[in-house]
Amino acid sequence: MTGDRDLLQRMFAAAIAAVDPLKILKQHLPAPPKGRTIVIGAGKAAAAMAKAVEQNWTGPIEGLVITRYDHGLPCDRIEVIEAAHPVPDAAGQAAARRILEKVQGLTPDDLVLCLISGGGSALMAIPADGLTLADKQAVNKALLKSGANIAEMNSVRKHLSAIKGGRLAAAAYPARVVSLLISDVPGDDPSVIASGPTVPDPSTREDALAVIRKYGITPPDAVMAHLNSPDCETPKADDPRLAKCETHIIGAPQVSLDAAAAVAKAAGLTPLILGDLEGEARDVALVHAGIARQIAKHRQPVAAPAVIISGGETTVTVRGSGRGGRNAEFLLALAVSLDGHPGITAVAGDTDGIDGTEDNAGAILTPDSLARAAAKGVIGKEALANNDGYGFFSSTSDLIVTGPTRTNVNDFRAIIIR
Incomplete structure (x- = not known):
């Protein structure tokens, strides 16, 4: 044998070499914009994706991506921050807040190039208003042990977040947002990959509550109060702030x-x-x-x-x-x-x-x-x-x-x- x-x-x-970002990303890059190019992203492939952008981009770029500890690569113009996965930590939270800051105040002439891969949901974690990182960590740990599938887990994560479920793209409006994704989910649904920070969210808070009930999870009181509030709902397909977003899957199972x-x-x-x-x-x-x-x-x-x-x-x-x-x-x-x-x-x-x-x-x-x-x-x-x-x-x-x-x-x- x-x-x-x-x-x-x-x-x-x-199987691994076929989806190496350093080999596959170049052909999917958009044309440089009239204005600024901001590169952001999160996931286990984020550092390699950022490196590939730097190697193949013509013109000025700046930005920040978050990857898992020990998954980084040296980049010259795009900052790479390492954080915890699968349970988020303070490093990921701080880096995610910086990503939100980077996409504020942009114009229609600017481009946000978003590099997303599996693991991004835990790595790019900003609790919604009224929640703490400890609240998100507790729910994450319970979901990981429950047997819930990735779509179920991410329907909960999106509704506890200030950046997932389309909220990152909404924050970048009115800039053009182009997302390059390496899929780690069955069916390659962009709204599930890293909890879909730049795409409309088809799931609802009722879906998130159903997952909590299905797996007998007892989250912190603040989490249940948040999920029971209409204010936790994510941007949907008719949200005008997401109208200029493009999504391309560049690598898939x-x-x-x-x-x-x-x-x-x-x-x-x-x-x-x-x-x-x-x-x-x-x-x-x-x-x-x-x-x-x-x-x-x-x-x-x-x-x-x-x-x-x-x-x-x-x-x-x-x-x-x-x-x-x-x-x-x-x-x-x-x-x-x-x-x-x-x-x-x-x-x-x-x-x-x-x-x-x-x-x-x-x-x-x-x-x-x-x-x-x-x-x-x-x-x-x-x-x-x-x-x-x-x-x-x-x-x-x-x-x-x-x-x-x-x-x-x-x-x-x-x-x-x-």
């Missing part, structure tokens, strides 16, 4: 899946691309395991040798006290379901290089992973019950550590069936 381990890692690398499929095809495998998927990580793993067994036994829906490829963003309802992001959870659930099935090897990782809050991007699964872990005293089913995918794959030395990739189209999964 050494060859398949290498192939899976090459596929993962190809499908691009990464196609790049990985090309690597697999060149190696003689038949790719089966399932697309962007959502759902509880262990449930998604069960579906993938069933498809893999069907290919192995019945040559359906494709014949082996084949590779199942999928992306998207799963969720994890945390019940245990172990370590591990959603990709480690997926892969451990896959291991338990396959139970050492011969001829099946898999990878799961986050394209930003960080699986959840750990130091690994993901991990590799081989047919003997359960046995090798058991030899170290780590039982797969017990580790899964404790949400300890990181601990399991650490015991088998199968963690993948890439460091920050400075891009983000979310999860990547590939399962080779021989």
